[in-house]
Amino acid sequence: MFADSTTFMAYNANMRNLCMDKMVGAQMIVFNRLEKGQDIMPFHKIARAANRKVDILYDYTDGSTEFDEIEDPLPFDLEADVVNIEDRDYAVWYRDISEEEDKYAGKTLRFKGMAVKSQKLPPKTFLCGRYLMVCCEDDITFAGLACQWDKPMDFQSKDWVTITATISIKFSPVYEKRGPVLQVLSVEPCEAPEQEVATFY
Numbered sequence: 796m797f798a799d800s801t802t803f804m805a806y807n808a809n810m811r812n813l814c815m816d817k818m819v820g821a822q823m824i825v826f827n828r829l830e831k832g833q834d835i836m837p838f839h840k841i842a843r844a845a846n847r848k849v850d851i852l853y854d855y856t857d858g859s860t861e862f863d864e865i866e867d868p869l870p871f872d873l874e875a876d877v878v879n880i881e882d883r884d885y886a887v888w889y890r891d892i893s894e895e896e897d898k899y900a901g902k903t904l905r906f907k908g909m910a911v912k913s914q915k916l917p918p919k920t921f922l923c924g925r926y927l928m929v930c931c932e933d934d935i936t937f938a939g940l941a942c943q944w945d946k947p948m949d950f951q952s953k954d955w956v957t958i959t960a961t962i963s964i965k966f967s968p969v970y971e972k973r974g975p976v977l978q979v980l981s982v983e984p985c986e987a988p989e990q991e992v993a994t995f996y
Contacts, residue, residue, distance in 0.1 A: 796821040818845035827854035844995035880906035882988040941969035
């Protein structure tokens with residue numbers, strides 16, 4: 796995908812769904828017509844939000860090019876005894892655990908989410924997550940994970956809770972495949988986050 800850097804930000808701000816649609820399926824994004832020394836971080840952040848694995852190339856007006864080598868460290872400490880996922884980091888965390896689930900095996904995490912109960916779920920199972928928006932309101936979806944809880948579920952569906960759980964990577968009927976299953980240690984009622992729909996921005 797080629798993007799004119801002189802107009803890309805305006806298009807992304809006003810027609811984000813059209814921009815995201817192109818970036819999500821790209822193997823490489825080339826931002827051209829950049830001035831040497833121009834701040835490339837805004838382009839990097841938008842491209843990474845759309846497609847974490849895409850190659851990014853910056854094409855400058857002086858004829859030179861540069862591959863994107865900006866590292867994106869995770870905004871939470873995976874080596875902590877209990878990995879605390881802040882409200883603002885939910886989208887980044889959910890994408891990371893969806894793409895690299897095995898590195899979370901055995902980790903204990905704490906995060907805030909919406910608990911969802913349903914008779915269609917297996918016994919002692921509920922979902923916990925947040926609505927997630929990648930580019931625009933049309934693509935908002937519930938991004939939740941399967942939670943196993945041996946104690947009575949004394950909360951209502953769609954209540955906001957803070958859960959602490961240890962992660963196992965195994966087959967779950969919820970996903971109909973192998974995936975992260977949260978072995979819940981505690982469920983605490985809490986207030987909804989200031990921004991209820993999680994985003995990458």
